[in-house]
Amino acid sequence: MISEAMAGASALKTAFDMAKALKDISDATIRNAAVIELQEKILSAQEAQFALVKRVDELEKQVTSFEGKRSQMQRYQLKDYGAGSFAYELKESDANGEPIHRACAACYQQGHVSILQFSHNSNGQDWYDCKQCKNNQHFGARIPYRSHYSGGSDF
Ligand SMILES: [Zn+2]
Structure with missing residues (x-):
């Protein structure tokens, strides 16, 4: 230029x-x-x-796009879901009628918000999928499964 x-x-x-x-x-x-x-x-x-x-x-269009993206990202804050499992969560004050949800921390660090979708619960942990980076993430502490048949050994 x-x-x-x-x-x-x-x-x-x-x-x-x-x-x-x-x-x-x-x-x-x-x-x-x-x-x-x-x-x-x-x-x-x-x-x-x-x-x-x-x-x-x-360049003006790029600036407008960056500003929109930045204000969208500022609607989220990092949250600890236990046992060192983190995700970004929509702030109540910035929800604007949207339900509170989690956003992928890895994608957020790359500069975009990707809403996590609940997958399943296993051993006390909630598992979420990120459709963007294809990560399957767990939240919370794992509760070891104790078998009734093997005298209490962990799996
Ligand atoms: Zn992701």
Whole structure:
């Protein structure tokens, strides 16, 4: 983008210098050639300006997208679900009518919110699936299963 701006400014400066010199050219053929060259310089300055306007528009859209994403992410806070199992949870104050839910911590760290879906409960732990990163995550402490048949050994 800097190079486009420099090219545009350089083309304009050249065009300005050429326009100043035009008045001193008495030969019509040389003057016409200079006018054509001047028009080319003006056109290339316009092209550089169009490229800049397009780039500014793209960057403005990116900024808007980043701001939207950031404010969406700020609606969540990290929560400990026990035994060192963490997820992000929608803040009550930012719920705006949505049910409170969990978001994948790994995906959140990558910069996007992915809602965790309950899968099942096993040995006292709730298991959730992340549809984004395909992780199957457990929350809470595992309660060891004790068999009635093997004298209480853990599985
Ligand atoms: Zn995930």
